Every structure is written in structure tokens, then in C-alpha cells.
Amino acid sequence: MCSGSGLVGLLLGTLLMVASSSAQGNSSKNVICYHGTWSVYRPGMGKFGVEDIDPFLCTHLVYAFLGIEETGQLRVIDPYLDLEDNGGRGNIKRFNALKLVNPVLKTLAAVGGWNEGSKKFSMVASDPLKRARFVDDVVRFLQRHGFDGMDLDWEYPGQRHSLENADRENFITLLKELKEGLKPFSFLLTAAVASVQFSAEISNDIPAMVPYLDLINLMAYDLHGPWDKAVGINAPLYASEREAQDATGWWPQFNVDAIVKYWLQAGAPPEKLILGVPFYGRTYTLATAEGNQPGSPHIGKGIAGKYSREPGVLGYNELCKLMQQEEWTQEWEPAQQVPFAFRQRQWVGYDDPRSLSLKAQYVMDHHLGGIMIWSLESDDFQATCGQQAYPLLHEINRVLFDRDTPSGLTPASSKDKPNEGFSCPADAPEGYVRDPDNCSKFYYCSGGKTNSFDCPSGLNFDLITKRCNYSGSVKC
Structure with a gap:
């Protein structure tokens, strides 16, 4: 890490x-x-x-x-x-x-x-x-x-x-x-x-x-x-x-x-x-249902995905749903460190x-x-x-x-976590606003909506540059 x-x-x-x-x-x-x-x-x-x-x-x-x-x-x-x-x-x-x-x-x-x-x-x-x-x-x-x-x-x-x-x-x-x-x-x-x-x-x-x-x-x-x-x-x-x-x-x-x-x-x-x-994965039609290990012969492309609709290709979203609906055998290839799956001749x-x-x-x-x-x-x-x-x-x-937000910003507002405390006024101009009580917290106001962010640890939101900056460089 x-x-x-x-x-x-x-x-x-x-x-x-x-x-x-x-x-x-x-x-x-x-x-x-x-x-x-x-x-x-x-x-x-x-x-x-x-x-x-x-x-x-x-x-x-x-x-x-x-x-x-x-x-x-x-x-x-x-x-x-x-x-x-x-x-x-x-x-x-x-x-x-x-x-x-x-x-x-x-x-x-x-x-x-x-x-x-x-x-x-x-x-x-x-x-x-x-x-x-x-x-x-x-x-x-x-x-x-x-x-x-x-x-x-x-x-x-x-x-x-x-x-x-x-x-x-x-x-x-x-x-x-x-x-x-x-x-x-x-x-x-x-x-x-x-x-x-x-x-x-x-x-x-x-x-x-x-x-x-x-x-x-x-x-x-x-x-x-x-x-x-x-x-x-x-x-x-x-x-x-x-x-x-x-x-x-x-x-x-x-x-x-x-x-x-x-x-x-x-x-x-x-x-x-x-x-x-x-x-996405690459699909094949096996020559025989019994020959189902990597290196087995095939006769061409396999099934297409329901959404992508391209023979020989399955998006992960298509494949995982297919595996819930049908009985696929899922195996792990230990040398290559990747999975594969088969059902009948697919x-x-x-x-x-x-x-x-x-x-x-x-x-x-x-x-x-x-x-x-x-x-x-x-x-x-x-x-x-x-x-x-x-x-x-x-x-x-x-x-x-070691987290889910690679940018380092932790959204304090999401579909399942409402804003706490500050909310942008309905008539607020579009742009960034710093939290009045917490220099490391800031908001983006747009059309009355409030998008809330936290600066990474040790940084505060700089009102001049409109970016997170070292605490010692920011006047709070």
C-alpha cells in the first residue's frame, strides 16, 4: 500500500x-x-x-x-x-x-x-x-x-x-x-x-x-x-x-x-x-462437453451477452447474472490465477x-x-x-x-448518506463553499443541491485556489 x-x-x-x-x-x-x-x-x-x-x-x-x-x-x-x-x-x-x-x-x-x-x-x-x-x-x-x-x-x-x-x-x-x-x-x-x-x-x-x-x-x-x-x-x-x-x-x-x-x-x-x-470474458463453443479444461479444442465463438450482443464475448455483468440463472461449473486455474466456467458445450x-x-x-x-x-x-x-x-x-x-475513493475525497453525501449540517441555499451561486466550522470540509453547490467532500487527512480547503492544500498554507 x-x-x-x-x-x-x-x-x-x-x-x-x-x-x-x-x-x-x-x-x-x-x-x-x-x-x-x-x-x-x-x-x-x-x-x-x-x-x-x-x-x-x-x-x-x-x-x-x-x-x-x-x-x-x-x-x-x-x-x-x-x-x-x-x-x-x-x-x-x-x-x-x-x-x-x-x-x-x-x-x-x-x-x-x-x-x-x-x-x-x-x-x-x-x-x-x-x-x-x-x-x-x-x-x-x-x-x-x-x-x-x-x-x-x-x-x-x-x-x-x-x-x-x-x-x-x-x-x-x-x-x-x-x-x-x-x-x-x-x-x-x-x-x-x-x-x-x-x-x-x-x-x-x-x-x-x-x-x-x-x-x-x-x-x-x-x-x-x-x-x-x-x-x-x-x-x-x-x-x-x-x-x-x-x-x-x-x-x-x-x-x-x-x-x-x-x-x-x-x-x-x-x-x-x-x-x-x-x-469481460471470451466465450467458446467446445468440441465436446467432456473436453472442458483450458487447452481443450473448440469449434468457434461461444454465446453472446444479452446486452453486448457480440458472439464470443460476455461482460461480467452478463456472466454473473447468467450464472445465477443457470448451472455453470466454475473453476479456478491455479497456475494462471484466473477463473473459467463451463456449461454443456459453452x-x-x-x-x-x-x-x-x-x-x-x-x-x-x-x-x-x-x-x-x-x-x-x-x-x-x-x-x-x-x-x-x-x-x-x-x-x-x-x-x-485500501479504500473506495481513489481521489482521496470521501463523499459525505451519497444515495444512502444525506448531508449533515450545512446545505446550499436554493439561490446559492454554483461553486465551492468551505464549511464554516471545519476547514477540511467543503461543498459544491449546484442548483440548490449540496455535494459534500472531505479533504485528505492533514489538508484543508483553500478558498483561493479552490483546492485542498497543506494546513499550514491555508488561512482558516
């Missing part, structure tokens, strides 16, 4: 709006949460909107995705959902308004993703004029909409329909020019990257990219799936006994431990490495609170920068499977922070 002094240093740095949320040394941990915005169109209990996000369980929220044009301009993929123009729903505005609830939360706009592909990134990265247009468009977009930075999700340089053999080098140039454009405004720059060595070596010059990125999100999932000949678990922590004995050196790469060690040995500083974890390898607790502890033990989640809408955010909403995210927070 973080030491007391290190934790205070982390929180103070964040609360004073330091440009980079990445820690100096090992005093900081980050929980970076992607929100796939299309999930607002899911049916029934799977529908997930901005109003379903708990802004106290993540240090960074990532809005996924924006697109990129061949010209170098940004593209809003769903204008009706994202923007307010022409009667739009204004999702981006509501997303960034979560910072009014948790004032130390950071928000990022993600550009790219699997569906956006690589071709247009390759075209833009190879052309100086297009790169300049992209940088300018990104800066304008972040300023206009109130984001704190950008997450670049090019999947992947040098792969998937790339047009240039120099993608690897051009990617570094793009990062360099992006960082130069973002730096004057203290915007963050992060990237989601291919994690496994064989793929990362093609796409990433790791020592060259490190100076330009505040955080590096390792997509350490989809390590096994229906594209393999045998069933395997989505994101194992360690290699299976069968994989560890592979003489080619190929299969031992496909686990979290091998991924992290490769990136560290290649020159990535641990405090910038963010371990990506999946809140098989799934996934993550649960136990395996995510082990991954979070791995982050602590190896002094990594934190954990990245793909993605929020696949946690049990409705608490349909248990008494607590967001059980996966809560477990990650428990290990990384």
Missing part, C-alpha cells in the same frame, strides 16, 4: 492540478476507466449512460471514442449522442460535468480504437501537414469541451492495413508533436498500446515513446480467444504449465507477468505503466473480484502506475448479482488504495 506521506503527496499533487497525474517514484496509483459510449444504446438493464458512472472509483475517465480523418482532423463518431448541436444529447458535456462532483477527477478523450483501424492513422502520421492539423484539432477540441487530455489508441502502428513501413518511427514523431502541442495547456497525453512482445516490438519503440507519454495503458487482455485452436483464458496473470513448457518461446508471452516484464526490460519506467484488465475464461485483486496486488508489488479498465459498462454497475454496485472496480480500489 502507499505510505501515509506518499499518499498525502500524491493527493496534494493531484488536487493542485499538476499537469501529469503520473507519480514521481511510486507514490501514486491511477485507476483509468474507459467508457464505451455506445453502451447507452444497450437494452434493458445493460443500458449504461454517464449518469451510471461513479466518479469516485476512477482517477481518470476516458471517453471512447473519437475518430480520425485522412486529412488529420478529428471526427465525432456519434454527433447526436456526443454534442448538443441540433438537439443532440450533449453526452460529452455531461461526461465532463462529473468533475463538478469529484473535483480531482481527470477526463480524457480517446481517439481511435479497434474499429477505427490503422490506415488513417498511418496516413496522418506520415505527413507533416496532416500531423500539424491533427495536433491543432486535438488542442481545440480539448479546450472547447473541457477535457484534461487525450488518449491515443492507434491499433496498431505497422499492423492492420498500415500504408507506411515507417509507422513505428512516424508514431514517435506524432507523439512528439502532440506532446509539444498539448504541453502549453497542461493537457495529458496517454496511449493504449499493444502489450504482448511479438506485437509490441512491431509497433512500439519503447524508449523513444516514453518521454512523450504521461501514462502507457497496456492492453493486457484478448491474450486468448476463439481465434486460437484451443480454449484459453482472456487475460491470465501467469503462463499455464502447458504454455510455460513451450520451447518456441511464443506461448509464454501471452500473460500479464510476461507482458509487464517485457515492457520494464525494454525501458518503460514502472510508474508510467498502467496494467489493462478486462471486465466455455468462458474471464476475470472476477479474486483474480482482479491478484492483478491489483501485482501492480503494487511491481510498483506500476496503476490499472486501466476496459470497460466500465461491463462491471455489475446495477448490482444485479450482489449487494454492491461495481464489485470489480471496488475490489481494485480496495487493493490499490
